[in-house]
Amino acid sequence: MRRLRNDLPYTFRPARPKDWFRPPALWLNRHWLLERKYRVTAIEEQGFERVRELDATGDSMLLAPNHADHADPHLMMEIGRRYELPFHFMAAREVFEVSKRASWALQSMGVFSVDRDGPDVSAIKMALSILAAGKPLVLYPEGEIYHHHERLDPLHEGVASIGMKACGRVSEGRQVWLVPVGMRFLHDPSVEATFRDRLTRLEDRIGWTPKPKMDLDERILRLGQGVLGLKESEFQVNVAAGGIQDRLESLCGQLLEMVEARMGSDGAAGTAPERVRAMRYRIRRRLLDVDHPPGEDERTLLLDDLDRVFAALQAHSYIGDYLLAEPTLDRRAETIMKLEEDLLGFPLYPSARTARILAGEPISISEMLQRGELPRKGGASALTSLLEERLSRLIEVPAGAACSTELVSRQSGETG
Known part of the structure; x- marks a missing residue:
């Protein structure tokens, strides 16, 4: 899931299939x-x-x-x-x-x-x-x-x-x-040999000393908790008691509530993705208001709100027990790819x-x-x-x- 801070006007692009192409x-x-x-x-x-x-x-x-x-x-x-x-x-x-x-x-x-x-x-x-x-x-x-x-x-x-x-x-x-x-x-099983070096790169990305000798699943969980902690600190939310899933849900909910308090909530939006879409729509509509454009301070706040709803969707997209419930090769690979996309911009496909x-x-x-x-x-x-x-x-x-x-x-x- 890539970071979106899109405040550009939207132009519809229709399909124009070309047989020769x-x-x-x-x-x-x-x-x-x-x-x-x-x-x-x-x-x-x-x-x-x-x-x-x-x-x-x-x-x-x-x-x-x-x-x-x-x-x-x-x-x-x-x-x-x-x-x-x-x-x-x-x-x-x-x-x-x-x-x-x-x-x-x-x-x-x-x-x-x-x-x-x-x-x-x-x-x-x-x-x-x-x-x-x-x-x-x-x-x-x-x-x-x-x-x-x-x-x-x-x-x-x-x-x-x-x-x-x-x-x-x-x-x-x-x-x-x-x-x-x-x-x-x-x-392919050969992907397992890439896990430790890729985790080292991710740990280094957030300023941590890499722990290559740590148990693999503990290391992945530690990194995930570290990234979550950075997000909780960045947006100054209250850290929920309980496990990682409780903290993810709390982060998502608090961020959406912050934005909805300013932009108004959509009663028809029930799930987190629906609430995110509703907020992005309202924020971008205000950013692109030609008749009454936002001032510089309001524009900065609106762009920050886009970051908040994106972080809320990121938190929602992680399943706290996905890896822990069944730590298979594929689930380890998927979790590392997801962390790579969030920290580096795009996942790696090494095998x-x-x-x-x-x-x-x-x-x-x-x-x-x-x-x-x-x-x-x-x-x-x-x-x-x-x-x-x-x-x-x-x-x-x-x-x-x-x-x-x-x-x-x-x-x-x-x-x-």
């Missing part, structure tokens, strides 16, 4: 980004034959993966290449604002922007038009990258809402399907990984509406709960249960 971009995605940058050397996949069959009928396909790694969209693009599924993607506005070249490339691959902090009508309209045209669309219902593959964060209802609205846009006889997609990344991606049984939103299983109003909550249940099952499937296919062409028999 797609083949070379998919080649680069596969060989450069997946293999070299994200070190994904093998893929275990299952269930996408069914997705392809439904897509061939002209039905509308809305794919909803969990979102725990920066390689997630690149893995979905590779699956699209394999099954000749021209996926479109909704992506956060920030990735388009890196550079004009990056924005052009994303739009040329069928990716369009969304402002996650406000009601982005343009993004919703484009999503509905893509589904109405019978093109497969990928949306991430978690919204953020959390780096814990074996547990879901609460899902946003936007995906379910778009799927239900699309049912009124498709032509007669066509259906809208919601496909849960579970993704996990399994680390090979296997990506496992499973498409669950497609859910016919159209049939559920016709049978009365989903109310036309308020049905997004029930559909989101069903999606969360299906996704949770998929990410809990034991490793090796899916069909394994190698990414590298010499072992898969592919030449492209």
Whole structure:
């Protein structure tokens, strides 16, 4: 999760897919980004034959993966290449604002922007038009990258809402399907040899004397508590009694309450991510107020509030017992990657990984509406709960249960 202090006006970037650009971009995605940058050397996949069959009928396909790694969209693009599924993607506005070249490339691959902090009508309209045209669309219902593959964060209802609205846009006889997609990344055992040096770098980053001889899990926990203590000190919150999870929840809650005391709370926002989005929206709206622009002192306070809500979301994104409950190789690797992103700006990918991606049984939103299983109003909550249940099952499937296919062409028999 990267720090956002965005006070720039938002410009919607629509998808503008270019057929000639797609083949070379998919080649680069596969060989450069997946293999070299994200070190994904093998893929275990299952269930996408069914997705392809439904897509061939002209039905509308809305794919909803969990979102725990920066390689997630690149893995979905590779699956699209394999099954000749021209996926479109909704992506956060920030990735388009890196550079004009990056924005052009994303739009040329069928990716369009969304402002996650406000009601982005343009993004919703484009999503509905893509589904109405019978093109497969990928949306991430978690919204953020959390780096814990074996547990879901609460899902946003936007995906379910778009799927239900699309049912009124498709032509007669066509259906809208919601496909849960579970993704996990399994680390090669060689990654364990990198842990101690990477922790040394992180300890040095916060001014600590490295402890390379300390027990690995104790060392990770000590570092996490140290970073948490720095945040508690930085924002001058009351340190909660209890374990690390109690302190994380307290930090998140206190920071949000500080900002809501100034900006007002949103009664419809229940979860921490919803409260964060509501506050970011209000803060940015005030920062960009042309008629009554904030003075320098108010602007400084508003920017500080953006930092507070970001720190609140960071605290929420850590699960206190994720590593301690089951200190596996993958959970250790994920926790260290998460600390690297928060302290260094981006996680490291020092060794090979296997990506496992499973498409669950497609859910016919159209049939559920016709049978009365989903109310036309308020049905997004029930559909989101069903999606969360299906996704949770998929990410809990034991490793090796899916069909394994190698990414590298010499072992898969592919030449492209």
